[in-house]
Amino acid sequence: MQVKDTAFARKLGAFVALSDAELDILSAMHGRRRTFPAGRDMVHEGQVNRSAYVLAAGWVCSYKTLPDGGRQIVDFQIPGDFLGLRSVLFRTADHNIEPVTRVEASEVQFSDLFEGFAQSPRLATAVLWAASRDEAMVVEHLVGIGRRNAQERTAHFLLELGARLTLVGLATPRGYACPLSQYLLADALGLSAVHVNRVLREFREAGLVTFQKGRVEIHDLAGLVALADFDVAYLDHDGPLLK
Amino acid sequence: MQVKDTAFARKLGAFVALSDAELDILSAMHGRRRTFPAGRDMVHEGQVNRSAYVLAAGWVCSYKTLPDGGRQIVDFQIPGDFLGLRSVLFRTADHNIEPVTRVEASEVQFSDLFEGFAQSPRLATAVLWAASRDEAMVVEHLVGIGRRNAQERTAHFLLELGARLTLVGLATPRGYACPLSQYLLADALGLSAVHVNRVLREFREAGLVTFQKGRVEIHDLAGLVALADFDVAYLDHDGPLLK
Numbered sequence: 001m002q003v004k005d006t007a008f009a010r011k012l013g014a015f016v017a018l019s020d021a022e023l024d025i026l027s028a029m030h031g032r033r034r035t036f037p038a039g040r041d042m043v044h045e046g047q048v049n050r051s052a053y054v055l056a057a058g059w060v061c062s063y064k065t066l067p068d069g070g071r072q073i074v075d076f077q078i079p080g081d082f083l084g085l086r087s088v089l090f091r092t093a094d095h096n097i098e099p100v101t102r103v104e105a106s107e108v109q110f111s112d113l114f115e116g117f118a119q120s121p122r123l124a125t126a127v128l129w130a131a132s133r134d135e136a137m138v139v140e141h142l143v144g145i146g147r148r149n150a151q152e153r154t155a156h157f158l159l160e161l162g163a164r165l166t167l168v169g170l171a172t173p174r175g176y177a178c179p180l181s182q183y184l185l186a187d188a189l190g191l192s193a194v195h196v197n198r199v200l201r202e203f204r205e206a207g208l209v210t211f212q213k214g215r216v217e218i219h220d221l222a223g224l225v226a227l228a229d230f231d232v233a234y235l236d237h238d239g240p241l242l243k
Numbered sequence: 244m245q246v247k248d249t250a251f252a253r254k255l256g257a258f259v260a261l262s263d264a265e266l267d268i269l270s271a272m273h274g275r276r277r278t279f280p281a282g283r284d285m286v287h288e289g290q291v292n293r294s295a296y297v298l299a300a301g302w303v304c305s306y307k308t309l310p311d312g313g314r315q316i317v318d319f320q321i322p323g324d325f326l327g328l329r330s331v332l333f334r335t336a337d338h339n340i341e342p343v344t345r346v347e348a349s350e351v352q353f354s355d356l357f358e359g360f361a362q363s364p365r366l367a368t369a370v371l372w373a374a375s376r377d378e379a380m381v382v383e384h385l386v387g388i389g390r391r392n393a394q395e396r397t398a399h400f401l402l403e404l405g406a407r408l409t410l411v412g413l414a415t416p417r418g419y420a421c422p423l424s425q426y427l428l429a430d431a432l433g434l435s436a437v438h439v440n441r442v443l444r445e446f447r448e449a450g451l452v453t454f455q456k457g458r459v460e461i462h463d464l465a466g467l468v469a470l471a472d473f474d475v476a477y478l479d480h481d482g483p484l485l486k
Contacts, residue, residue: 015332064382064386066386066390066391066472070390071390072385072390074385074386085371086375086379089371089372089479089484090372090375090476090477091476091484092476092479094476095382113368114364114368117360117364117367118364121357121364124360124364124367124368124371125332125356125357125360127371128332128367128374129332129333131371131374131378132328132329132332132333132374135374135377135381136333138378138381138385139307139317139337139381141385142317142381142388143307143309143315143317145385146315146388146433147313147315148309190388190389233333233335234333234337236332236333236334241332241334
């Protein structure tokens with residue numbers, strides 16, 4: 001696969017129209033490809049001097065653990081996303097990263113990032129854009145847990161995933177493949193798995209969306225958007241700002 | 244005041260040891276100083292092509308509104324912080340920014356940021372670090388609202404503010420000036436103002452911390468850290484990584 005066809009290039013391409021020279025820099029970042037099995041942490045909270053990764057294939061979740069043994073899933077990462085960007089900028093990893101499926105990811109060290117920025121300030125702004133978009137998603141999850149009811153929160157989450165996957169060519173307005181269990185959804189949404197199951201049944205019976213057998217099928221996109229009060233602006237997908 | 248003494252330079256200096264040339268670039272970013280009164284939004288959700296700001300003096304809050312008229316405060320910004328960095332990278336502002344006090348802030352346009360990055364990739368990584376640290380704080384607020392009880396959440400929040408203010412020279416381990424009302428605290432913590440008031444009274448009676456007359460006085464730092472399970476690592480304050 002050429003680098004311009006990777007999810008990473010497609011994603012950064014939403015902010016900057018990438019030149020051949022910039023694609024070459026991304027190519028170098030994609031060099032050290034590694035494979036990780038599902039269910040074993042790639043990065044632990046508290047580890048020092050960790051690499052970051054760019055996810056090429058598969059899904060991961062990032063989460064924090066609490067003294068009582070509970071966990072809060074902060075977000076899921078999909079192909080094209082950075083994993084543990086803070087782990088390479090900060091001295092100490094402040095969260096855990098666990099593959100949900102078998103994943104392929106390219107290791108990115110601080111020096112790769114720094115040299116890429118030195119060669120192309122456009123790429124530096126694109127990475128800043130990607131980090132800002134990650135923050136915008138965490139903000140929406142905060143608002144969801146703080147202020148949205150279980151239905152609104154779940155609908156918002158499914159629409160966000162759909163928009164993110166569409167950007168990297170892994171979804172259509174009809175739906176997408178989704179490997180998340182109801183337990184993982186529950187830990188992300190701050191609900192119990194039983195509650196998530198009930199909400200998904202209500203959505204199915206209302207003809208909005210079906211999530212079963214690893215696939216989200218969206219039957220009534222407009223209805224789901226209205227229920228969630230979903231405004232895609234926070235994902236900033238309107239095509240490159242830097243031509 | 245020389246630029247090296249500003250909160251912005253002190254904050255970025257926690258990640259890169261700033262050279263004279265880099266301080267000059269920051270100085271240029273600090274050029275267009277503006278004043279904003281308390282209580283009137285500087286940036287509205289949905290506005291397009293907005294500037295970002297670097298806060299020089301005063302406090303602001305960033306928040307999202309909900310269809311039912313409620314709001315979730317995402318964070319407060321203090322001197323040295325970026326305001327609306329996403330507003331300059333994204334086409335559409337995805338949140339509101341409102342001064343809590345009268346503020347002074349320097350306007351930063353996309354071209355300022357881009358030219359700064361072109362001149363110094365070190366500065367680009369410092370800005371990426373600052374944005375990542377903002378995200379780390381939103382993650383903690385998500386974990387707080389999702390998984391911490393009212394006492395833990397409030398204690399964590401007061402300690403986080405103290406650590407942030409210390410970095411820019413506005414707090415000591417004994418305490419700090421804080422202009423936030425209990426209503427603002429409540430909207431940030433996802434609690435009612437009555438509940439916040441009760442928690443603060445419990446803290447005072449337990450000899451942990453007093454928050455009154457615009458000042459947070461920390462009486463038992465170790466006790467407060469233990470209650471909140473507060474680990475400052477997510478703020479990454481251990482001195483410059485890039486010498």
